[in-house]
Amino acid sequence: EPEVTQTPSHQVTQMGQEVILRCVPISNHLYFYWYRQILGQKVEFLVSFYNNEISEKSEIFDDQFSVERPDGSNFTLKIRSTKLEDSAMYFCASSEQQGGNYGYTFGSGTRLTVV
Amino acid sequence: SQQGEEDPQALSIQEGENATMNCSYKTSINNLQWYRQNSGRGLVHLILIRSNEREKHSGRLRVTLDTSKKSSSLLITASRAADTASYFCAPLGAGSYQLTFGKGTKLSVIP
Numbered sequence: 638e639p640e641v642t643q644t645p646s647h648q649v650t651q652m653g654q655e656v657i658l659r660c661v662p663i664s665n666h667l668y669f670y671w672y673r674q675i676l677g678q679k680v681e682f683l684v685s686f687y688n689n690e691i692s693e694k695s696e697i698f699d700d701q702f703s704v705e706r707p708d709g710s711n712f713t714l715k716i717r718s719t720k721l722e723d724s725a726m727y728f729c730a731s732s733e734q735q736g737g738n739y740g741y742t743f744g745s746g747t748r749l750t751v752v
Numbered sequence: 753s754q755q756g757e758e759d760p761q762a763l764s765i766q767e768g769e770n771a772t773m774n775c776s777y778k779t780s781i782n783n784l785q786w787y788r789q790n791s792g793r794g795l796v797h798l799i800l801i802r803s804n805e806r807e808k809h810s811g812r813l814r815v816t817l818d819t820s821k822k823s824s825s826l827l828i829t830a831s832r833a834a835d836t837a838s839y840f841c842a843p844l845g846a847g848s849y850q851l852t853f854g855k856g857t858k859l860s861v862i863p
Binding site: 668672679687695742744 | 782783785787789792793794795796797799800802840848849850851852853854855
């Protein structure tokens with residue numbers, strides 16, 4: 638069964654450093670998403686991306702965050718200057734249609750620890 | 753965006769029993785999706801029900817939707833220890849891309 642692949646599975650970074658989290662969505666999906674989950678808390682929406690632009694973003698997704706689809710397969714989330722509170726699991730997801738009419742497929746996540 | 757509220761927050765049952773989880777939401781939806789999350793892992797899509805559907809089945813899962821009451825339920829029949837996980841409903845409004853997750857129902861199936 639097709640899956641969304643995220644790398645790395647774990648990342649430790651120093652406060653103030655830039656990190657790039659990588660995702661390979663399912664190949665025929667057109668809509669891509671990032672979510673995060675701080676330990677013990679809800680899964681929170683960050684951003685959705687379609688046709689090489691952001692289609693929706695949450696209040697969490699401020700200027701220190703950016704997304705990119707640098708080629709036909711990868712979808713990345715960049716955090717420019719990490720803060721301690723950015724420590725969380727980051728999940729990438731993709732869907733075939735707008736509004737996920739067949740559901741969203743999530744990756745296994747990248748655990749980001751900012752020290 | 754809107755968030756689903758799952759009820760109960762925790763549910764503990766014996767293997768072989770049925771588990772029922774409920775979800776309420778506030779505004780009109782395009783569809784409502786159910787997901788499972790094992791501890792520390794990613795979310796797994798279980799089933800999607802569209803706003804014009806009332807019931808849907810997938811294997812041991814049965815989902816109902818009552819748009820007049822803005823509620824949905826997920827029934828897992830003949831539960832197994834492997835069903836132990838947190839379950840989330842995610843209502844999706846028309847024109848929105850944003851799935852919003854609540855606190856979920858934490859299901860424990862005791863062997």
